[in-house]
Amino acid sequence: MKPFSETFIFSSRIVSNASGMQVSRNLFRWTKEIAYADYYERALINGVLSIQRGTDPGVMIYMLPQAPGRSKAISYHGWGTKYDSFWCCYGTGIESFSKLGDSIYFEEKGDTPALSIIQYIPSTFNWKTAGVTVTQQLEPLSSSDMNFRVSLSVSGKTNGQSATLNVRIPTWTSASGAKAILNDKDLGSVTPGSLLSVTKQWNSNDHLSLQFPIALRTEAIKDDQPEYASLQAILFGPFVLAGLSSGDWDAKTGSDVSDWITAVPSSHNSQLMTFTQESSGRTFVLSSSNGSLTMQERPAVDGTDTAVHATFRVHPQDAAMLHGTYGATLKDTSVQIEPFDMPGTVITNNLTLSAQKSAGSFFNIVPGLDGKPNSVSLELGTKPGCFLVSGADYSAGAKIQVSCKSSVQSIGGILEQAASFAQAAPLRQYHPVSFVAKGVKRNFLLEPFYSLRDEFYTVYFNLAA
Known part of the structure; x- marks a missing residue:
């Protein structure tokens, strides 16, 4: 199946959503049929709450794209601004938030x-x-x-x-x-x-x-064309769930929803962290995107794809530490490093991503080679003395490499500096309502659609895969 073309994007518009809520409100008043109240609830949660960028006051959006691998930030209009973006539909977006206290x-x-x-x-x-x-x-x-x-x-x-x-x-x-x-x-x-x-x-x-x-379920897309019969959205009660994804949408389903979708334990938030480096007053973050490890400049705002890719879940080899709160104090520990948006996938010593967890997917977090008290270095579990290094240019997009003490001559502490990272608070955390869905090529982290800001996501999944 081919993904949606650019001209075939399922979207939710504020104006039509607001009108539908007004109609459903009046229909409930006249008929007392619960179907209209259910519709209102879903439109409020997934429509109205999705059109403001987090808690940014006055920053609204008109279109909510629902094609695979889309982002609210690059939709039909994109996000507006606090003071300069007042199209007629933008005003409708602000007006829609009056419905938070309406029709209760x-x-x-x-x-x-x-x-x-x-x-x-x-x-x-x-x-x-x-x-x-x-x-x-x-x-x-x-x-x-x-x-x-x-x-x-x-x-x-x-x-x-x-x-x-x-x-x-x-x-x-x-x-x-x-x-x-x-x-x-x-x-x-x-x-x-x-x-x-x-x-x-x-x-x-x-x-x-x-x-x-409240349970998980799937709903088919409202389209009677045979080629789209397998496309379904995933809901948790009234909440539409979106998968963090740049376009993958093939799900690996089972006979029951619980066979291929599982909850993310809240304790996993304590296992998240971001690795940073400082240079010339700028902060760079270790990032995993499209199967490649690079250094990127720390994003200035929350809710971005950079924040997603710069957050990792760290699994200690010692099972006794799995439920502990170790966070930024994790040192002298053998760990597996999992990209935030690819649950079940770990970084290997070959700098690839793999769903197979083996000896080659462990790293030793050791005291930083630069000798600073709060820094750490990431040593390959299969090659003691070899470390992840960022290079010396500290430019955004610089690829992570592996260097070994025995084969590299350190000049002015450059190797030690490039191999040392600070463990920082994670740029992203799991939403309280988070799930992992099995995919054909990769797993998806599912979060409520309304909670996303600029991240790339997929709402409809191909369940025929």
């Missing part, structure tokens, strides 16, 4: 007032008709915990008046394991794709806990 609560007045909660967003609603205040809180979500948990607490008193609280049971959850507990009392089975109604005289200290199993 819907009230019905009458003899028995009702409040429907259809979006799960931390918030507080002053329900004046019923005389109480409803506060909504969410537990942090992670890929290792397959439950989405919501806490609803009530303060105030309805003064003897009954009122109905309706809560959305998302379509993406499962009846098996879904729970609704009111004041420590289990309300029994709940049905995905419906509203759960509780009518009572609400008082302070009333508490409703909701637990929704």
Whole structure:
């Protein structure tokens, strides 16, 4: 199968997304059908939250490309600027963020007032008709915990008046394991794709806990052309997951999603680091991109591909250290070095990438040859006395080489300097919701689409491979 051509790029536009949310909001008001609330949730998470560059105020985007190996930074318009980019669609992007507090609560007045909660967003609603205040809180979500948990607490008193609280049971959850507990009392089975109604005289200290199993699944692309029948997106509940990739999209699937997609343990963040060198007031980082080790200038902003390629997960040979916090203090240890965006692949002593872990894929992290207290050198496990060196020119793009003490004459400490790195805090970390998907040629690190900034990614995967 050929990847999408430049003229065949699936994209999400802010304007159409905003209009769709307005329509779905009104349709829910008229029909109370959960499908419209589910649509609104997905559009809010994957559309609206994706169009601002992290926490950069006012920096929006118009198009969200979904072809393989694309980046928001080089899409149709690319990112705007804080003060100079105000196309009409850019204004719509800023306006869309008003929806973060919109369409969470819907009230019905009458003899028995009702409040429907259809979006799960931390918030507080002053329900004046019923005389109480409803506060909504969410537990942090992670890929290792397959439950989405919501806490609803009530303060105030309805003064003897009954009122109905309706809560959305998302379509993406499962009846098996879904729970609704009111004041420590289990309300029994709940049905995905419906509203759960509780009518009572609400008082302070009333508490409703909701637990929704959240799972991985795939969805086919909305295209009836036969050549694209195998293209599917990967979702975790309502979250669209994107794989860090410059264009690969062939997945190695199994009979069940769990056969080829696994969670990234949060403890792996403690195993991430970046190797740096300083020269003439500039900072360079060891980088792995397209199967090549080079030195690149440290990026000035977060969320770039350079930051991804300059972050490595370091596996100590000693299994007892796997769950320790060693970070920048790692020395005198035999390790494997895994590029952040290629999980399961390690750098070999031949400076290649391999999915096969052998004696030739270990490096000894030893005290830096330059003698500085905080530096380290990366010695080849199969060739003691041979080290990774950056060269002496310190230019971006300079390739990493191997030099050995016995065969290279050090002049003015150049070898020692080129073979010494500082262990710095990682330029990138795993998102709390991160997974590894098996691929035909390589594995993919999956993260929520909305969390990406300038990194190259693939949203649709070819599951026929």
